[in-house]
Amino acid sequence: MSRILLVEDEKNQRELYAAELRDDGYEVEEASDGKMAVEKVKSNKYDLVVLDIRMPEMDGIEALGKILSRDKKIPIVIHTAYSNYKSNFMTWTADAYVTKSSNLDELKTKIAEILAARGQA
Amino acid sequence: MLIKKILLNLSLYIPDVALILFLTEEGVFVPEERSHFVVVLVYFLIKISLHNIVAFFCFIKPYSAVKDILLQFQRGRYSMADSAHVLKPSACFGDLFELLRSTGRYLDNLVGSQNDEIEKFRELYNNVILSANSYFVVLNARDEVIFANKSFSANFRYTDDEILGLRLEDIFYIIPGRFSDAIDNVKKRGQSAVLRKIKLISRRKISLIADIKISRVTVQGEKQYIIVMDDITSQWRKDYQISLISQISESLQRDEEVERILYAILTAVTSGSGLGFNRAMLFLYNEQKKILTGKMAVGPDSMEEAVQIWGSVQNEELNLLGGGPDAPPVLQTNGAFYKQVVTSNFAINGNTLFADVFNKRAPVHIYDAASDPRVDPETRKFMDVSEFVVVPLCSANKALGVVVADNKFNGAPIYEDHVELLSIFAVQASLSIDSYNSLSSVKERMEHIQAKQEAIVESEKMAAVGRIAAHIAHEIRNPLVTVGGYARRILQSVKKPQKTVEDIEKAASIILHESERLEKILSNVMDFSRPSPLIREYNNLNDVVKDTYYLLKNVLQERKITATLDLEQKLPLVKSDFNQLKQVVLNLLQNAMDATPAGGSVILKTGLTETHIYIRIKDSGTGISPEAMDKIFDPFFTSKITGVGLGLAVVKKIVNDHNGEIVISNNPEGGCQFSVELLRPS
Ligand SMILES: Nc1ncnc2c1ncn2[C@@H]1O[C@H](COP(=O)(O)OP(=O)(O)OP(=O)(O)O)[C@@H](O)[C@H]1O
Numbered sequence: 001m002s003r004i005l006l007v008e009d010e011k012n013q014r015e016l017y018a019a020e021l022r023d024d025g026y027e028v029e030e031a032s033d034g035k036m037a038v039e040k041v042k043s044n045k046y047d048l049v050v051l052d053i054r055m056p057e058m059d060g061i062e063a064l065g066k067i068l069s070r071d072k073k074i075p076i077v078i079h080t081a082y083s084n085y086k087s088n089f090m091t092w093t094a095d096a097y098v099t100k101s102s103n104l105d106e107l108k109t110k111i112a113e114i115l116a117a118r119g120q121a
Numbered sequence: 122m123l124i125k126k127i128l129l130n131l132s133l134y135i136p137d138v139a140l141i142l143f144l145t146e147e148g149v150f151v152p153e154e155r156s157h158f159v160v161v162l163v164y165f166l167i168k169i170s171l172h173n174i175v176a177f178f179c180f181i182k183p184y185s186a187v188k189d190i191l192l193q194f195q196r197g198r199y200s201m202a203d204s205a206h207v208l209k210p211s212a213c214f215g216d217l218f219e220l221l222r223s224t225g226r227y228l229d230n231l232v233g234s235q236n237d238e239i240e241k242f243r244e245l246y247n248n249v250i251l252s253a254n255s256y257f258v259v260l261n262a263r264d265e266v267i268f269a270n271k272s273f274s275a276n277f278r279y280t281d282d283e284i285l286g287l288r289l290e291d292i293f294y295i296i297p298g299r300f301s302d303a304i305d306n307v308k309k310r311g312q313s314a315v316l317r318k319i320k321l322i323s324r325r326k327i328s329l330i331a332d333i334k335i336s337r338v339t340v341q342g343e344k345q346y347i348i349v350m351d352d353i354t355s356q357w358r359k360d361y362q363i364s365l366i367s368q369i370s371e372s373l374q375r376d377e378e379v380e381r382i383l384y385a386i387l388t389a390v391t392s393g394s395g396l397g398f399n400r401a402m403l404f405l406y407n408e409q410k411k412i413l414t415g416k417m418a419v420g421p422d423s424m425e426e427a428v429q430i431w432g433s434v435q436n437e438e439l440n441l442l443g444g445g446p447d448a449p450p451v452l453q454t455n456g457a458f459y460k461q462v463v464t465s466n467f468a469i470n471g472n473t474l475f476a477d478v479f480n481k482r483a484p485v486h487i488y489d490a491a492s493d494p495r496v497d498p499e500t501r502k503f504m505d506v507s508e509f510v511v512v513p514l515c516s517a518n519k520a521l522g523v524v525v526a527d528n529k530f531n532g533a534p535i536y537e538d539h540v541e542l543l544s545i546f547a548v549q550a551s552l553s554i555d556s557y558n559s560l561s562s563v564k565e566r567m568e569h570i571q572a573k574q575e576a577i578v579e580s581e582k583m584a585a586v587g588r589i590a591a592h593i594a595h596e597i598r599n600p601l602v603t604v605g606g607y608a609r610r611i612l613q614s615v616k617k618p619q620k621t622v623e624d625i626e627k628a629a630s631i632i633l634h635e636s637e638r639l640e641k642i643l644s645n646v647m648d649f650s651r652p653s654p655l656i657r658e659y660n661n662l663n664d665v666v667k668d669t670y671y672l673l674k675n676v677l678q679e680r681k682i683t684a685t686l687d688l689e690q691k692l693p694l695v696k697s698d699f700n701q702l703k704q705v706v707l708n709l710l711q712n713a714m715d716a717t718p719a720g721g722s723v724i725l726k727t728g729l730t731e732t733h734i735y736i737r738i739k740d741s742g743t744g745i746s747p748e749a750m751d752k753i754f755d756p757f758f759t760s761k762i763t764g765v766g767l768g769l770a771v772v773k774k775i776v777n778d779h780n781g782e783i784v785i786s787n788n789p790e791g792g793c794q795f796s797v798e799l800l801r802p803s
C-alpha cells in the first residue's frame with residue numbers, strides 16, 4: 001500500500017482529499033503547511049507528496065525545494081487553486097500539476113500514473 | 122407721653138398729699154399758719170430735689186448708656202469700643218449693660234462671619250463674571266451699559282469706567298440685523314436668545330465672530346439685559362481658511378484666467394473673514410526692464426470702505442469665483458490705492474526691500490517699519506504702515522514677483538500662521554502665473570500627455586481587471602472546490618450504504634460554511650472595485666505609515682524581519698487621499714518584505730527636503746537589477762511565483778495622481794529604497 005503525504009492548509013479540503021484517497025486504498029498522512037511537510041519528509045518515507053502552493057509559514061514552492069533537496073526522487077504533485085501557475089512555476093521540478101477541482105478524478109489519475117510508472121501501484 | 126410722665130411723677134406725691142390732708146384734719150397742720158406752710162414747702166422742695174438726684178444717678182445715666190447702645194445696634198454696629206457712655210458692672214443696671222454689650226459682641230461675630238461669606242461669594246462671582254473668557258455686558262432698560270467684565274472692556278479697548286453708559290451702537294460699527302432683532306425680541310418677550318456666528322466690528326477696530334446669548338433679568342424692579350459673547354473668531358477662521366485654500370486650488374484646476382485668479386487670491390487674502398489682511402498687493406517681475414511692477418491691489422482706500430468690505434463678506438460661504446450673488450465686488454481699478462500700486466516700480470538691483478525678498482526668495486515680516494534697518498526709505502513711504510509682510514512668488518525654477526500684505530486700517534497684529542497661509546497663497550498664485558505664461562506650450566503638451574495617459578489608464582484598468590480576476594479566481598476556487606467535493610461525497614453516500622448520517626451532516630455543514638465564505642469574498646471584491654475618492658483631505662503622512670505598518674506588523678514578525686519607524690515629527694499636512702496613500706505604502710512594504718530574507722530589516726522613514734515631503738521604504742533585500750529596473754512599473758511584470766505584477770503599477774498611478782514622484786535606488790550595502798516624494802506645502 002502506497003503512502004501519500006497530503007500537504008494542504010485548508011482543513012475542510014484536507015479532510016476531503018484524505019478521505020477520498022483513503023477510500024481509494026492509499027495510506028494518507030496529513031500536513032497543514034510547508035514546514036510540517038518538510039519535517040515529516042525528514043523522518044518518514046513516503047511514496048508521493050501532494051503539495052498545495054499558498055500556505056502560511058512556508059509556502060509550497062519553498063517546501064518543494066526543501067523536500068527535493070532531501071530526496072531528489074520523491075514524486076511530487078502540485079495541487080493548487082491557481083490556474084495560471086503553469087507558465088510561472090518551476091515546471092521542471094514537480095512531477096505533475098493539478099488545478100484544484102471538486103472532481104478529484106484528475107488528481108487521482110495523476111497519482112495512479114506516477115505510482116504505476118515507479119512500479120509501486 | 123409728656124402728660125403721662127408728669128402724672129406718673131406726680132403720683133409719687135400722693136402719699137404726701139394724703140398725709141398733709143390727714144394732718145390738716147387732725148389740726149396739726151394749719152395751712153393759714155405761715156410757718157406751717159413754709160415747713161411743708163421746704164419738705165416738698167427737699168423731696169423733689171432728692172428724688173431728682175437719686176433718679177439721675179440711678180436711672181438717667183444707665184438709661185442713656187443703654188439708649189446709646191441700642192442706637193448703635195440700630196446703625197448695624199455691634200461692638201461697643203467707641204460707645205460714649207460706660208457703666209461699671211457695679212453701677213445701677215450695670216449687669217443689664219454688660220448683658221447688652223455681650224449681646225452686641227455676639228451679634229458682631231455673627232455679622233462678621235456672614236460678611237466673610239458674602240466676600241467669598243463676591244470673589245467667586247467676580248472670577249466668573251469679570252474675568253471669564255466670554256465677553257459679558259449688562260444693559261439697562263435704556264440700552265446703556267451698566268456693567269462689563271474685564272474681557273469685554275479689554276478686548277474692545279475701553280477702560281472699565283469709559284464703557285459705562287455707552288450704548289451698543291457706540292461700541293460697534295455695525296450691529297448685524299440678526300443681533301439687533303434678537304435684542305428687540307428679548308425685550309418684548311423676555312425669552313433668552315442664542316445667536317451663532319455673529320460678525321461684529323467695533324468702532325475701535327476690533328473685529329470678531331461670536332456666538333451670542335442674550336437674556337433678560339429683573340433687578341430691583343428694573344429690567345436689565347445680559348449679553349454674553351463667546352469669541353469663536355480663530356476657530357472659525359481656521360475652518361474658513363482651509364475651505365478657502367481648497368476652493369482656490371480647485372478653481373486653479375479649472376480656470377486659466379490668470380487675472381481673475383490673482384484677484385480672487387488677493388480678495389481671499391484681504392476679506393475680513395479670510396486671511397483678514399486689510400490690504401494686499403501684487404508685484405510681478407518685468408524681465409526686460411529688470412523691475413518689479415505693481416500689477417494688482419486689493420484693499421480699501423479708507424476705514425469706511427474697509428467696513429463696507431467687511432459687510433460684504435457677512436455671508437458664510439464666500440463663493441470666490443462663482444459669480445453668484447455672493448461673489449466679491451468686481452475689481453475696482455479706480456481706487457486711490459489701486460492706482461498707487463499699479464504705478465509703482467521697484468528695480469530688482471536697487472536696495473529696496475521688495476527687491477531683496479524677490480532676490481532671496483524668502484518671506485520677510487516687518488514689525489516696525491520706522492526702525493527696521495531692512496526697510497528702505499522708499500518702501501517706508503510707499504507702505505506708510507509699521508507692520509507688514511512681503512512674500513515671494515516663485516515657481517519651481519524662477520522668481521516671479523512678490524505679494525505684500527498689511528493691516529493698515531485696524532492695526533491688528535500679523536500672526537505667524539497668517540504669514541504661513543499667505544505663503545501658501547503665493548505658491549498657488551505662482552502656479553497660476555506659471556501656467557499662464559506657458560499656456561500655449563502647456564496646452565500642446567497637455568493634449569499629448571492626455572492621449573498617453575488615456576492609454577495608460579486604459580491599460581491599467583485592464584491590468585486592474587486582470588489582477589482582480591486572478592485574485593478572485595484563487596480566492597473563489599478554494600471554497601468552490603470544497604463545496605463541490607463534499608457535495609460529491611453526499612451523492613456517493615446514497616450509493617454506498619456504509620456512509621452514515623453523521624458523514625452527510627458534516628459534509629452539509631461544511632458546504633454551508635464554505636458558501637458563507639464565498640459570499641464574504643464577493644462583498645470584499647465589491648469594496649475593492651469601488652471608485653477611489655477625490656484627493657481633498659489634508660493628511661499626516663506619519664499616520665499613513667503607522668496605519669500600514671500596524672497592518673503588516675504580525676507578518677513582519679512572522680517572517681523575522683525587523684521593521685523600524687523613523688518618523689519626522691514636524692511634518693506639514695499634505696493634500697492627499699488617505700486610503701490611496703495607505704495602498705502605496707502597503708504595496709511597497711509588501712514588496713520590501715518579499716525581497717528581504719529572514720533576519721533582514723526594513724526601515725520606514727518620513728521627512729522633508731527643501732521642496733518635498735517624503736516616505737521612504739528601505740529594505741536589506743535582493744535589490745533590483747538594471748534590466749529589471751526598466752520594467753518593474755509595467756503592469757504584470759513580476760519575478761514572483763504568486764505575484765501578479767500590479768503592485769508597483771498601482772503605486773505609480775496613485776503617486777502620479779498626487780503630483781508626486783517615485784525615486785528608486787539600490788543601497789551600496791545591499792537591498793533597495795523606494796522614496797515617494799510629494800510636493801511640500803510651503
Ligand atoms: N523592494 C524590492 N526589492 C527587489 N525587487 C523588487 C522590490 N520591489 C519590487 N521589486 C521587483 O518589482 C517587481 C514588480 O513589483 P510589483 O509590486 O509591481 O509586483 P509583484 O510584487 O511581483 O506582484 P503584486 O502585484 O502582487 O504586488 C517584483 O516582482 C520584483 O521583482
Ligand SMILES: [Mg+2]
Nearest residue numbers: 708712768769
Ligand atoms: Mg508587489
